[in-house]
Amino acid sequence: MKKRLSNYLVILETVKKDSSLLATFDLQEMIVQIHFFQHERLIHLLVTLFFGILTFLCVLYISLFPSIALFALNVLFFILLVFYLRHYYFLENNIQKLYSFYDEIKKLKNEMHF
Template sequence: MEQRILQYRKQIDEWLQKMEQRAQTLSQDGEYSTQAIQRQLDTEKTDTEEQTMQEMVQDKLQEHLVQVGFFQHERLIHLIVTVTFALLEMLAIVLSVISDSLFTLLLPIVILILLIPYIRHYYILENEVQKMYVQYDRMLRLQRKVVGTGEGK
């Protein structure tokens, strides 16, 4: 899951950069025609070359919201698991203080070995979802810019 979210976020960053450059070019040139968009889309291999830039941004916004939802769900599940393991770790430490058994001394170490990767994974999920929120805001700004450019014609 970690690789998937990192790869997806990188893909969206690249797409956003390309689309922001196109929107900048269109606003500087003052042209927003179907032919101008088609000339720019010729270099991009998409199934729907007839789509306007505005529709492309809207479609990507919807897709991004779905992906954010998936990753938010994953983040919630990992939060629950991480908190559960943290509570188990605390209980195991209390148990090891109370008891002198070898098992109770090893239990906190075993749980800690499992807890550390969970914390790391949750940390990555949390930060990547926060970055996806920033991407969503960039997409909204891009959509407004494209709509604003389109209205000028």
């Protein structure tokens, strides 16, 4: 998904700069793509929250019942949480860019009367 979103942002940048592409660009298709990426962001938010809660609960359990195995499990949860946070951060920021591109492209199309 990261590669797909990055590629789509490059396409939108190209469309924004080229008036011939802008003339044929479908804003409705862009809205559909934004919805796909929003759905992906929601799923990753839920997974990130789940791993955050698991990590927190594991820390609480370890503080009450220390165990090497639980500590190892907590380290694994923490590593997964860090990677999920990084990916969610990427999704969140780039979906915000999609909103900006949508507004800019819509404005350009209105100015050019397409």
